[in-house]
Amino acid sequence: MDLGISGRVAVVTGGDSGMGFKTAEFLLREGVKVVLTDIDDTQLQKAASELAAFGEVRAVAADLSGMKGVEVLAAFANMAFDDKPTILVCAAGITGASGDFLELTDDDWLEAIQTDLMAGVRATRAFIPGMRNVGWGRIVLFSSEDAVQPYVEELPYAAAKAGVLNLAKGLSKAYGPDGVLVNSVGPAFIATPMTDAQMEKKSKEKGITFGEAIQQTLDEERPGMVAKRRGKAEEVAAAVVFLCSEHASFITGEFLRVDGGSVMTMGA
Template sequence: MRIDLSGMKAVVTGSTGGIGLASAKGLAAAGATVVVNGRKPDHVDKALAGVKEAVSGAQIEGFVGDLGSAEDCGALVSAHPECDILVNNVGIFGPQDFFETSDEVWTKFFETNVMSGVRLSRAYLPGMRDKDWGRVVFLSSESGLNIPADMIHYGFTKTAVLSIARGLAKRMAGTGVTVNSVLPGPTLSEGVAEMLKSETNDPNKSLEEVGVDFVKKNRPSSIIQRAARVEEVANMIVYACSKEASATTGAALRVDGGVVDSIA
């Protein structure tokens, strides 16, 4: 299968690293013009250079803004009023005990992980509907189904986006617009790498080996028994954004390595 997104414009939020950057590279490689987003100008510049290095002739643009705020979501839409593909990837995570998690932390996670996708979908979906074609992907997580006891505030947001994506898919019923969720499991993004480094005292172990130890200890139901690479998750995202995925909508597409112990 050769995915061709030539002539399409994609907005990938939170795409200066990890799954977002891998998705931006994958979409650019498929021919889409991609808007890369991050909070810091130097991070956006580095990501743009990385996409151009990875994809010869990549059509790429940058937008600097914190999409956890309504103001910056509005600024993104003003700068890029239309898109064919929206990947709601931006998100924050981190362990914290429920009884020590303040209202401010709950609000920050909700604004960034949930409301960014709500605001941008509300802005871009009408244009997709009018063109009778569009793709929206929300990044959820296996943590949205297997709520981590040490990250309840995070798991809650990932459950929320599953509901939003399913509801929006129904709202777009009968059009050429699809809305799906992608659920990664433990994935070797930069943020997870930093977390894993703090959990090992063995400097001789590679990141992949530490990832295996983490998965076996904390996600023993994993079938692949390792952490995924960001490119493996991005492959699913790019497929969900493709023309070939036209009959896939309202779905929760798991790239969790089999962590969620369910046949459905």
């Protein structure tokens, strides 16, 4: 299927691994030129080298938890190719601090908010003007199942991801008339380095194998996940790239859950 976005330029944050990496790959396969960013320059350059097999990719390390990092990214992205970016995928995120609500500090909360919410605020503020100028844009913000089905030990993350939903909806209303479509995706328990680390920690704490940690999480915390497995990064990437395409030209302000049924309600 021709998605109608060949030749466009995309910015993908959180692109050195996991869902961001796969999204970049899928965009490149569609003929999109990609600007890739993440914090760790060594890992980022390795990812960019691997992705170069699929198309034109440029990479710049940037910490999007502060405005300076977004300024670095925007300056680089606007000069990376002849055309300016008209696709933005904000996949950068952290789990952040977890535990008993009463034991979490303000700094714990602010860490999650700065990366999981404010990075998206800063990135969209940087790139929407260019999209408005050409009358076409696609933005996909990564939220989470936690945004609508919070887990009590991950409240800073859940609250920040709920903010992402509100941000996406608000931006869709504000800039839809200018041709800029904004949506969000809600992955759940995807096989990524982030959930690998969580499962490794769980296996050590409980004295069980990595596979047993996954199964226990599915049984006890994800009973609605009918496939009884972790999702794949490419399953999320396929949904994201569709939302970036011309085939999604009548979709904006939506929250697409890629969660294997994990969220057990009909609401957002």
